[in-house]
Amino acid sequence: SEGILINDDWPGYRLDLFNYPAHYSGDLDCVIIPHGVIMDRTERLARNIMDDLGDHDIVVLCVLKGGYQFCADLVERIKALSRNSNHTIPMRVHFIRLRSYLNDQSTEDLHILGAEDLSFLAGKNVLIVEGIVGTGKTMETLLKHVEAFRPKMIKVAGLLVKRVQHSLACIPDYVGFEIPNRFVVGYALDYNEYFRDLNHICVISESGMKKYKV
Numbered sequence: 679s680e681g682i683l684i685n686d687d688w689p690g691y692r693l694d695l696f697n698y699p700a701h702y703s704g705d706l707d708c709v710i711i712p713h714g715v716i717m718d719r720t721e722r723l724a725r726n727i728m729d730d731l732g733d734h735d736i737v738v739l740c741v742l743k744g745g746y747q748f749c750a751d752l753v754e755r756i757k758a759l760s761r762n763s764n765h766t767i768p769m770r771v772h773f774i775r776l777r778s779y780l781n782d783q784s785t786e787d788l789h790i791l792g793a794e795d796l797s798f799l800a801g802k803n804v805l806i807v808e809g810i811v812g813t814g815k816t817m818e819t820l821l822k823h824v825e826a827f828r829p830k831m832i833k834v835a836g837l838l839v840k841r842v843q844h845s846l847a848c849i850p851d852y853v854g855f856e857i858p859n860r861f862v863v864g865y866a867l868d869y870n871e872y873f874r875d876l877n878h879i880c881v882i883s884e885s886g887m888k889k890y891k892v
């Protein structure tokens with residue numbers, strides 16, 4: 679299912695209407711998704727996920743680094759649902775690292791670190807949690823790798839899905855927001871490791887790209 683649709687002509691919110699770290703002043707263009715909206719959307723995704731996966735042991739596979747904030751908040755909401763219902767299931771969390779971006783370009787060579795032995799996934803309901811899905815190629819590679827360990831079910835939760843020219847290789851089962859094809863940062867999404875300490879999802883400015891270019 680697609681998420682909240684943010685159109686290409688959406689100007690975003692002015693930065694001076696929000697709080698954000700002073701060390702990033704001048705490096706950002708606008709706030710495209712405020713932190714509070716991310717939290718409310720995540721709360722609803724948690725309910726949808728529990729409706730589909732809540733009948734069997736869940737293993738959450740958090741894709742670092744960009745997925746750590748979304749995963750932490752999503753797991754928090756799932757825990758809240760579990761402690762407020764008489765029907766709950768145990769949930770485990772595992773972390774894997776994908777490296778595929780330098781500056782703002784996806785590189786072809788994908789390294790999956792921490793996914794050597796995923797045999798504990800066999801027979802489990804696996805939820806892969808990613809911060810952003812661009813072309814979907816990375817997610818496609820990861821899915822093939824996870825399928826080899828024969829889980830009972832695999833679902834993908836992506837906070838952001840980018841509208842890119844060619845069709846997406848992999849559309850997540852749970853999408854927070856569908857956004858324009860622009861480079862966004864914040865809420866654990868980085869540009870050369872910067873901006874992970876920003877709580878809103880923002881569009882980086884030209885000067886910000888230059889300032890932190892590798």
Ligand SMILES: Oc1ncnc2c1N=NC2
Pocket residue numbers: 744779810811812860861862863867868869
């Ligand atoms: O816009 C983005 N911002 C941060 N990281 C990534 C992006 N797209 N694919 C990976």
